Amino acid sequence: MAVELTYQVKGGDFSHAGDASSQVKKVLKQLDIDPKKIKSIVIALYEAEVNVVAHALEGVIRVTVDEEKITMLLTDRGAGIPDIELAMREGYSTASKEVREMGFGAGMGLPNIKRNTDLLEITSEPGQGTTVKMVNFF
Amino acid sequence: MKISEVVRLTGATVVCGEEKTGHEVEKGFSSDLMSDVLTLDTENLLLITGLSNVQAIRTAEMADIQYILFTRNKKVSDEMVELAKENNMVLLETSFSLFKTSGILYHAGLKPVY
Numbered sequence A: 001m002a003v004e005l006t007y008q009v010k011g012g013d014f015s016h017a018g019d020a021s022s023q024v025k026k027v028l029k030q031l032d033i034d035p036k037k038i039k040s041i042v043i044a045l046y047e048a049e050v051n052v053v054a055h056a057l058e059g060v061i062r063v064t065v066d067e068e069k070i071t072m073l074l075t076d077r078g079a080g081i082p083d084i085e086l087a088m089r090e091g092y093s094t095a096s097k098e099v100r101e102m103g104f105g106a107g108m109g110l111p112n113i114k115r116n117t118d119l120l121e122i123t124s125e126p127g128q129g130t131t132v133k134m135v136n137f138f
Numbered sequence B: 001m002k003i004s005e006v007v008r009l010t011g012a013t014v015v016c017g018e019e020k021t022g023h024e025v026e027k028g029f030s031s032d033l034m035s036d037v038l039t040l041d042t043e044n045l046l047l048i049t050g051l052s053n054v055q056a057i058r059t060a061e062m063a064d065i066q067y068i069l070f071t072r073n074k075k076v077s078d079e080m081v082e083l084a085k086e087n088n089m090v091l092l093e094t095s096f097s098l099f100k101t102s103g104i105l106y107h108a109g110l111k112p113v114y
Helices: A019-030 A035-055 A097-101 A109-116 B003-010 B054-062 B078-086 B098-107
Strands: A003-010 A056-065 A069-078 A119-125 A129-137 B013-016 B027-030 B045-049 B067-070 B090-093
Touching: A003 A019, A003 A035, A019 A035, A019 A056, A019 B054, A035 A056, A035 A069, A035 A109, A035 A129, A035 B054, A056 A129, A109 A119, A109 A129, B003 B067, B003 B090, B003 B098, B013 B078, B027 B098, B045 B054, B045 B098, B054 B067, B054 B078, B078 B090
Parallel strands: B027 B045, B045 B067, B067 B090
Antiparallel strands: A003 A056, A056 A069, A069 A129, A119 A129, B013 B090
């Protein structure tokens, strides 16, 4: 039986960035998933959640956990990514000064998400928003 | 290295997790950049940072880091302590710089991640 979770994310709200990832981590621990798998999953989700807070106006995180995998879908409304290939390059960043002051924005997020997920799909409409789908198998 | 030894060597204050100061840490990582911390795949780590905000605690939570030493006399907020307690973390504060703290702990045998 699948577990479904939904979280709202507010752009710019750094004090709550990571709340959703934290909740997902707790659920995965309760489901007795391998701790190493949990770490990869929550690091990828946290990076993606921080991206929504840093770059979008608002977003929704939908997480589905079934017996063999976790699927995380982040849909945001905001600036979008004009060049996804460029954004995937390590060190490339469009983060603001505020985001950098929070300890992020070094252009490591998307490459780190790729390293920590089994499947990653990013689609974006510049000026509209971005959808990130991440899947990890247990 | 025992957390109590980290406290002694850096003249640190234990903000929370006093009961865990007998625990051992094997490696240290000094960074103000949480993006770098999130790329580590290391267990039993002491995070040494001058970045004192909620995201430092969140980052440690995601990366399974239990011990954080804040340098440069940065003070931990109540919100950070609350979050750290929820996640069974030990928070320490020292007035030493990040460089001095790292140098002392490295010299005393705390290993680098790389």
